[in-house]
Amino acid sequence: MTYLGEGWDSRAELVDGRWVDRRPRRAGIGPQLLRESVVMPWLAPRLPLPVPVPVVVSNEPLVVRHELVPGEELTSLNATQGRQLGEFLLALHATPVAEAEQRGVGRVTLPVERFRAEVDVPGGEEFLAKLAGLPADTLVHGDLGPEHVLGRDGVLTGVIDFGDLHIGDAAVDLAWALHATPPEFADALAETYGVTADLRARALIWYQLGPWDEVLYGNDIGDPAVAAEGLAGVRDRLRIGVFPGGELP
Incomplete structure (x- = not known):
């Protein structure tokens, strides 16, 4: 068993060079891992790239296991990979929402009041107003970034971490x-x-919103350094659109 890494929600270990075991890192994540074990066997055949298909191998403590998805985190990006990811997202976003809901996939309510209380930056209120009325009618990965899109030899080989589906x-x-x-x-x-x-x-709004969650996460785990890093990200990304072409006041 080899330690692979950990994110905000789970810890991953490689077993026998082939299997990935994931365990919740904090309270409330267990149901999320169990949901993946229900949803991903149904979703995976619809997608044009390999994805994790976990099964429960232990209930106490909770451990889910899936076959290792090939590839590494992306360090360079090209047009071929862009087309592959576009095709992947077309397939994911075409998934019937009602069928996903039957398997336990729900909607996410943004913690706007916590954002307002805990992220105090110039332009913050103006930005938060943009969150009102955003659509919620598509099955989405919810945390798509370079650490969750894998590749090798210039092509994509898989997409991982569907905990925020x-x-x-x-x-x-x-x-x-x-x-x-x-x-x-x-x-x-x-x-x-x-x-x-x-x-x-709308994608720009979501890009700008990313570090706001990091501030709240840092506060939740009592780590001022994480919260401060998130706050720096908030300020940096708000320069796009809210204060185009200039510094924050």
């Missing part, structure tokens, strides 16, 4: 892909997916 705004899955990647990757994805101006604008 929910019914939400399709633009959340385009946030990083459109606004934090090289133009050749982003442009190829946008063309393949059929990104509209409205979708791109």
Whole structure:
């Protein structure tokens, strides 16, 4: 058994070079892992890239196991990968919402009042007003970034970590892909997916929102350094759109 790493929610270990065991890191994550063991066997055949399909191997303590998804975290991005991710998201976002809900997938309520109370930055209130009325009608990965999209030899080989799978705004899955990647990757994805101006604008909102969650997480675990890093990210990303072309006041 080899330690693979850990995120906010779970810890992962490699078993016999082939299997990944995941365990919850904090209270409340157990039901999330159990839901993945129900949803992913149904969802995986619909997707054009390998994804984890976990099964429960222990209930006390809770451990779920899935076959290792090939590839490594992305360190460079190209147009081929952009087209692959566009095709992957088209398939994911076309998944019938009602069938996902039958398997326990729900909607996410943004903690706007906590954002307002715990993230005090110039322009914050103006930005939070943009969250009102965002659609929630699509099955989304919910945490798509370079650490969860795997590749090898210039092509994508899989997508991992579906713990934040929910019914939400399709633009959340385009946030990083459109606004934090090289133009050749982003442009190829946008063309393949059929990104509209409205979708791109909503993706920017979700990209800007990412560090707000990091502030709350740092507060929840009592780690001022994590919260401070999140706050720096909030300020940095608010410069895009809210204060275009200039410094925050």
